[in-house]
Amino acid sequence: MFEQYLRIKDDYPDALLLYRMGDFYEMFFDDAETAARELQIALTCRNPNADLRVPMCGVPHHSVEGYITQLLEKGFKVALCDQIEDPREAKGLVKRAVTRVLTPGTVVEDANLDAKGHNYLGALFWDEDKEAGGFAWLDFSTGEWSGLHAKKAADLWQWVRKMQPRELLVTENAQVPSSMSLTSTQVVRVPGRAPFDLKAATERLLHAQGVRDTGALGLEGKDELVRSCGALLAYVVQTQKQDIIHLAPFRPLNLGRHLIVDEVTERNLEIFRRLDGRKGPGTLWHVLDHTQTPMGGRLLEERLRHPWREMGPIEETQAAVSWLFERDDTRRDLRAGLDEVYDLERLTTRIFLNRAAPKDYVALRQSLAALPKVRGVLERPETPHGSYPTDGEARGDGRPPFLRAALKGWDDLSDYFDLLERALVDSPPHLVTEGGLFRPGFHAELDELLDLTEHGENMLQQLLAEEQAASGLPKLKLGFNRVFGYYFELSRTASDAVPEHFVRRQTLANAERFTTPRLKELEEKLVSASDRRKSLEYKLFQKLRETVSEARPRVLFMADLLAGFDYWQSLAETARRWNWTRPVLAQDTDILIREGRHPVVEAMQGSANFIPNDLRMDEARRLLLITGPNMAGKSTVLRQTAIICLLAQMGSFVPAREARLGIADRVFSRVGASDNLAQGQSTFMVEMMETARILRQAGKRSLVILDEIGRGTSTFDGLALAWAVVEELARRAGGTIRTLFATHYHELTALEGRIPGVHNMNIAIREWGGEIVFLRRLVPGPSDRSYGIEVARLAGVPQPVVQRARELLHELEKARDGRGEAPRAARAVLPGLDMPEPKQAAKPRALLAARTEPVAHPLLTTLRDLDTDHLTPMGALQLLNEWKLLWGGPAHAEDTVPDQPPAAPGDDHD
Template sequence: MSTMLVSSSPGVFESATPMMRQYLEKKAQVPDAVLFFRLGDFYEMFYEDAIAASEVLGIALTSRSKAGEERVPMCGFPHHAARGYVAKMIAQGHKVAICDQVEVQGSGSKAMFTREITRVVTPGMVLDDEILEARADHFLAAVVPHASGFGLALLDASTGEFRAAQVSDRRILVEELGRAGPREVILPAKSGLLDAVRASCPSALAQELEDPTVFDPRRAEEGLRRQLGTAALEGFGLGGLPGATQAAGAALAYLSQTQRASSASHIDRIQVYYPEGHLVLDEATRSNLELTRTIQGGRTKGSLLGLLDRTATAMGGRTLARWIGYPLLDLREIGRRHDSVEELSTRGVLRGELSGTLREVGDLERLLGRLSLGAGTARDCRLMGSSLSRLPALRKLLADCRSELLADLGPALEGLDDLAADLDRALEEDLPATTREGGMFRKGWDAELDELLDLSASGKEFLARLEAREREQTGIGSLKVRYNRVFGYFLEITKANLHLVPAHYARKQTTVNSERFTTEELQGYEEKVLTAEERRIERESKLFEELRGRILERAAAIKAAAGAIAVGDALLSLARVAAELGYVRPEVDEGDVLEIVEGRHPVVERALSGGEAFVPNDVLLDRSRNQVVVITGPNMAGKSTVLRQTALIALLAQAGSFVPASRARVGLVDRIFCRVGASDDLARGQSTFMVEMVETAAILHGATARSLVVLDEIGRGTSTFDGLSIAWAVAEHLHDRVGARTLFATHYHELVELARERERVQNATIAVTEQEGRVIFLRKLVAGGASRSYGIEVARLAGIPSEVLARAREILQNLEKNELDPEGRAVFAGKGRGRKNPPANQLGLFEPPPRPQIPAEVAGILEKLRSLDPDGITPRDALAILAELKARAG
């Protein structure tokens, strides 16, 4: 019988022990999760869960059984190690249900703990700092098809970030999922979207939920109103958006299911957003521009975010990442950010003071999230208090700021000074890891607790006095007062001194070398102390819940303060980069001009080593004369760098950052499309060329006259003529139909001819020079077109053997001379390798073929035919003429 069948068989349930019946009952509540079942000081797993967990966690798989029964697979680990093991399970895409001991039922040998599932941890419902990435959002996404399109909700339970959107078609939905990067996606059963979602979010756990109540529209609206504390949802922008409402309600319902009894009071607002309200970046563009992760290795270091993130807080880091992923289209808000960055970039002392103060602020959003969901500890409260205590200093620093956005942050930092003082006054400096250990509160915070603590402290003195007195009265110098958890307090006397034991001592236990006794006085003390200890733990737990409640009462104010800190920190980071790296304020307007003077690639510039200087370049794009710029030039000369840096400068400008250039003017861009580099997608059965064509098709369908398109080597994944034809047609379409500002890098030098045929096409090339037979790349973009690719020179730099390079040059010379055989094929024979055929004429690619030379005999026949008048001759004459022409043709 399989493990799965064993665990679900009714017969097994009926014959199981009470504890195993309890396990099977809980497991039935979470069939799709691995159940961590608390047994004393261990978490245990059984049946199929044990098999799965032992493989993922690398712990030994054992078994248990009673006589005559089939062995049950099991494994376990100490309860204090649970955080690390949960992290490992989540990293492998598993759900974990935590089943804890709640209270004892019964007494004596029949006592058994009541156990309840206190939390279900899924990839999208994580609160533990050991699993969470501090500077990244951790979203659960809920997606629901709707008559009006698709509803999308994004919920970060760790911070309370809650967003919803309603999109009209699947392409936009997929783009938004890719941009948000959720860790888990839930959909209704039979949604028809599962494959598309998994394709756009390959690292996320995507699943269709069979429970229909999660996506029920009526329950969704009721749940949202209850959570947000409102009678109507119109005030949050959800009016007339049934798809967004349904998705948002589903996300909340899933949160409630997984976090069980928690109130989630930190989720007190929802932001409705519209994808078209931000500059749109599709998956290929985000990847090619390496905005938050590098293509090779997927690391933050080496990405744009890795360069820009100088934030002092995790909240600021998440906000900055969000700004990079969602650049603005609102000119006023862009200007407000630029004003703030400009002020901070010129005030070095203020930057230093703000940065020093911010470094003392913890992650208020996630602290509040843990406390709200019942996973917080006294340490979280302590860090909350110390963080809030820094708000007055931040307010004072911001009060001196002149820029509107920075000045607006100050009021959000008010009204929490009293809570900070109370938390400091209440809690000890050195705090336990859990709330059940005690020792959380300072003396003087609670009178009842102080009495219980005094009793505990005086107990040590009482025991010392008791031990000394009993030694003196009995004459037993080795007598000791001891304690253990099983037998409580006792007097321990060695067997050599048993003859001195008084008659009023009552024997409690016999050991190898001693006897243990108790007295009425010691029993009374034990009852009093142990009762006091239980009361102390209960009192501290109650006080902690009261303190947690006081924090949650101020959740809205804490979230507002956290948001202000995050914005200020992100602006400070951009200002530090601008000041240290010499970035300038860009001009962003409604025009169509994209002009960059001495622009630099922000990441490549910082990666150069050995004193090598980055060569800046100028770029001008508009919709009057410079709409499409065709860039030709050799391999490795820097074409793709120019493309990427242009896109990054436009993105940075609209994200509110200064840019790496001497001067920049950016006419507002609605979408950036970047297709640079080549790769296949074997998982989806797509070759390199197919991926290239799919991405190019997305650009041609999605770009508008407001878009910025940067394309590199379109058509190189197929034959030369096919690729050249595709590249030419794509460039024409962008010029004639789309009207997008476009940089078009290519190895097809024939594309320079496009500038003669289209008025808004210009040619540019990356300059090179040759010295002593070697090519030197100047990295400079200049007007004009290139006639060579210098691919063989690049092959030399890559280490291709010299004999191969020599043969390649020989073949290249033959091809360039159009040396063809009688059938029109290129001759690859060099000296001593065969006959060279005389050059033949080769058809040009983009001009009409030459008119053929007609033999005189044929010309005479054609002239005779042209002179005939079919309507003016008799049938007999026509037959005679036909016979004559036939004879001449023969």
Template sequence: MKTNDTHELPLRLGRNPGLQIRHDEIDRQQLTPMLQHYADIKDQHPHTLLLYRVGDFYETFFQDACTIARELELVLTGKEGGKDVGRVAMAGVPHHALERYCRSLVEKGYAIAICDQVEDPAQAQGLVKREVTRVFTPGTVLDAEMLQPRRNNFLAAVVIAGTHWGLAYADVSTGEFRASQGSDRDQLAPELTRLQPSEILFPSDAPDPNRLLRPGEGGDILPQGLPSQFCYTLRSPADFSQSEARQRLLQTFKLRSLEGLGCETLHLATRAAGGLLTYLEETHREQTIPLQPLSTYHLSHYLFLDSSTRRNLELTQTSREGSYHGSLLWAIDRTVTAMGGRLLRRWLLQPLLDLGEIQARQGAIQELMDQPQLRQVLNRHLQNVYDLERLAGRAGSGSANARDLAALRDSFRTLLDLSTAVVGTTSPFFQTLATVPPALDHLGERLYAALVESPPMALMEGGMIRPGASPELDQQRQQLEQDQQWFLNLETQERQRTGISTLKVGFTKVAGYYISVSRAKAQNLPEDYLRKQTLTNEERYITTELKEREARLFSAQTALYQLEYEIFLELRQQVAEQASVIREVAAAVAAVDVLLGLAEVAIYQGYVCPALSEDRQIHVHQGRHPVVEQSLPVGFFVPNDTHLGGLADLMILTGPNASGKSCYLRQVGLIQLLAQMGSFVPAQGAQMALCDRIFTRVGAVDDLATGQSTFMVEMNETANILNHASDRSLVLLDEIGRGTATFDGLAIAWAVAEYLAVTLRARTIFATHYHELNELAMILTNVANYQVVVKELPDEIIFLHQVQPGGADRSYGIEAGRLAGLPAEVIQRARQVMAQIEKHSKIAVGLRKSTPKSTINATVDSPADSSKIAQGELNF
């Protein structure tokens, strides 16, 4: 894990031990004045890498120099530190490449403070005055080049009190600001996994963050899905005090009470939100971040997915390569705007539990599917909408340029086209776009009248404002054009006056305007010609009038640029004042974009609208895996049915290796998740009950860093499921107990399956190679056996990938090994060994003999029987 506390960063200093001096380990009086100042500034920003302007470079010293030399692959040099100090570490970057290097460091999880010269070195007496003018941290960047367009960049703050926790998070680029609170510590890590914050703030007196986010009593396992190197910053506990945080929220949003924000009684969430705001004020001292008013939410309002489930279902990235291609998001993302891409990710990672909200999304998708013309028109117009959320944020923070305002102008005009397109629609999602806010309509006209069609990036070089936008500006331009025309005519005029046809008038940024003649012609020139410069083949001259005209031209040009800049600042301020309105419209546009994309997927992939209910039954007819089917040629994927929660709560699924059991498990989980995010699902028909949680345990890996074997990871994940699942949960288990001895594994698998079916009655698919578990269906009435069937030929088997009732009695593992390419002699020997094992195995026989006949037909129809089985009174 990575921390912005650079005191903890290792120093790699090569062979020069003299460079190992830290800024906080030396008598300041011995340092040179500049290094004293550097150390003092570093004390004020201890959790950042301090880049200090020295001439044409931004230099770092002491431990910061070692860090950036390592991370940026720079040469680590040294600088004399002062009397009796010796050389201290130094590394720097050119000032013109600062943004590029800062971007690289932020991507690596570091915070950076930029200390600039704030006075002219020529005017300075002694040390040039310097101050920190900007702070870049992973969670607070606004620069578009440092952000991923289609995913949020969250800054989170966490406060812990016993088992209770408070969480606040914000995206400073979009203005989103939310907070939550919980009483179960195990819920915190999955929520942070969902958010994937770029930076997390903790009070410095909090428990060790490296262990804080690890669930379970021992706190030994970092939850899968959380970044292996997340960035956290330790802050003063005073920033998170209840009184300080409350006052900060009231001041920021100009309120008298927190009731309107929904956090009056959520003290931990309030503390986290206040600490986050304090941090933003410190990192953006020269900017105002236009956050939306804080909104609170409760995890119980959404389908809960733990870290393992998110990883196993491969929602936003594949579990093996960590790539976007092959994830569920890749399979369903047809959005055309960056805002829509971010919203789809949020819907996917936070499915709903409210049936009405889900059906509202379904209704909008159905309306789009019924109107092909509407889909085409919306798609065409949405392609002309820029990232309104982030553009509004940059304008509100004072960092937007003229091209940003032009993008807003063009987007506002497209809003009128969208409002026309949704006339006659019925879904509330579309009706929010039916009327363009008058303020934005007026602002769009103002921007169109003021800005040129394609403004330049630079703000102080003119060329931004359209002719006619300002009479004063037009007058200055006219005067400037007259002065420029004088210089254009000067060459012809001087050639006529001197009789030198080769005379030229030139200009350089260093020398300004000049008159150039060859050295051979530099005789008998007019007396008002004053030699300025002698070159190898020419002489350069100026005249008094030329210099006066030049001064007037430059003065007029500077005044013109300044006036354009002032007009631009006024436009940007007008946009900033409408930031909240812009973001409301952006949210509506993003929702329509997501729904349009889901409708496109439903049409072209053959998805159906699932009928959702509050009961427990899940019936999917001819369901398909949404990702795998897109990775195969059309028609190659074999669909299958799923029935849970009716006659059977627990499905024991057996079948060969590589036959598709794991794919089937993930398929069921993804269909359930898609249904609860409001999407249509890949099936021919679906009637589905809402789930409160989805649990998956599909595959396992070693966690060598914490000493956890594959089997221990498996047991930890299984324990989490059994401790948190309910009768409204969907549980998908694959190969429980296979990581230990056969008898131990079979016993664990049997006990886990029995607990899920009897005690929890959770809707469960239990894929296993322990064929003995098929006997559970003879004992418990809410258990059913299913198998993935194969077709056996004399020398091989064919996987049919069909799930049908009944239990398999073979796993065909040796055949799977043959398909994987094991040598023929190994396959042959394995078959010989297997024949001997089957001949002498007593496992199944022993299990049956130890099961009393009186329990074979036992049922769990009555609470008494369920209680007896749960308590172990009925043994088998």
């Protein structure tokens, strides 16, 4: 046995080998020590008294899935070694072989998968000579796969981090960025060149897809992507031990059709995870996810990762969401119907691959039973309450195009539902080999065997009664023993009158035992009925699997249809719960948002506690400089603008009273402070790297949000960098890049009127009785100062520290007013500080140049943007009160924009 084990283990050195012995999967040697430690199970020893002690541990075969799940979550591969011949027919050692290798990226069981998330296996190939590469990803549990071709290796690795495959296949000598070690992706270096060989990869791909040319898959001229696809197929065949033909048609990702949201922006906007890395409340996904099915949840994830860039799909989705948004009863009943549908995609994959348990077929049957209910909800005539539908309403003449198209292709799969309903019991056993799977009446021979196993004793008693009556022997008895089986027994005194068809089996001191042809026949049936029943049920189950597998294309079609309805109703449900509105999309680059809100912050705080804001970006306002103190809400405004644009291009309603948005091709973000110490990158280095990527990749239709550029270094360095970034973004692509730039460098506000498209906004704040009041309103114009010391006081900094900071700030501001004496004043305020006098730096040309246009008072800008057609009297009164609070007091120096810049920059940066 150990020779057999070691011979098999040699072929799978990188996997934990689970070796089937009887009712257990056993592990030996190093595998046993590893598994015992990771699974927290007992480690025993075979041959404990021998010179060679063999560590050993095992798990029951009927509960192995739970243990495999733990090992896969920890990144291990598991090779299942099963008995491949019947032990009763084996001569000597039972033959065994590895029937499957389970890896994190190729599992199909629900216990190992996130129901509403994809589980990707990825492959990346980069050709240094051609300077081109391809990255492909496959969700083996559903059969969906895609990929992209790129001319820059950095772009490929950026997409790897975005798609987050569980496993990533690369060549042995591939250069993997060190940052990948900090992700959840397990990098698998594939030995040899064969998996990525172009010729072999092409043959595997054409065979798996059933086409003659790679051009049919959109892969013409993309050899590197073909190599990646071939490596995926080779790995799957190697681990699954069978030919893979269940995959959907390969569709390369068309970047021109989608809004590109890179992994940094996903993280900064907290789309799937919070900044602390956790899922759940505090993410956009948590706000949007009201899907009822796993297929709908995965479609929602896909749309969040790849929103549309084309007007057609956006408007089609908006129409469907709007229709369901307006019909609460329809949406409620649709949600109830969808709630009865299981994961059709993964169910049919397991059935097709012969990995399904009996309960999977019952789940499929229950899902098919829900299809007529869902269709009934969608076909319901739209009539006024209490009235009868007209002929046109009954025909559905008023249904929207998307609904008519869906109902036209609807497939209830009633033939397969009827088959499963007739075949399977409601509560089948966990294992196929246990028997008890099929209903009575499904198969005649099986019914006979079921009758024998369940009613065999009644048949024996009936035969006994018949023999007693026919022979006139009322004292005839029926018995059984292991040696002779079933028999009739008579006392010695009554045995002389036995019928001729009785055959003597055994003579005892006081009795005689007999058998009859009918009793012998019935005995043979009863003894073999249980085994025959299990064998027949297994054959019938395999035939049922083959039949149901043929329905896979039809099931997948309906799964896709239901996923779409689930996605639409989820967006409609979210919009109804949070009072969102349908945005207007345009081909220009303007943005108009009235009473916009941050959906996640609003969900956490409640609608009553969130103050909405207006925002306008047009030809005269392409770059908004947003100033204001910490905690005022600058980052919230930045993020909510990006999120509203992303939601709109998904086809969703948005959290605003009104929104008109120019379609974007990319969304970039640089917000928050983070470092990467494990890779030797400081907070400022990470900030500059992300800023560099934005400056290199942003185009004329991009939306950029930047928060506090330059704060990770000295005041003068930071100000200079922030200044240069503003100038570059205002200049690039003809000044069409839409940018929201939050900063504490108030010196930058002087750029309004000097650089076309730059416009000042601030988060309003007022002082009242020595306290600061956050108004949370975005208004035109620059803020007067940073209020950093007041925020520090609110945060709980001790009062002596706050008071001392105020004194120092007063001295520094006096020094700045004295034209460049900040260092000398600092030495006076801070005794012992020894620093050289800085040379007089040349002032930036933009500040020295004359203004290109006059800067209007913020109130005038606000009045110009006011939508008087939709202004209510109460709204007008609220605006007047707000304007009075902001600008209605005595004239202050901050109410006007100075023509000359301050002499020394950056002293009020906190």
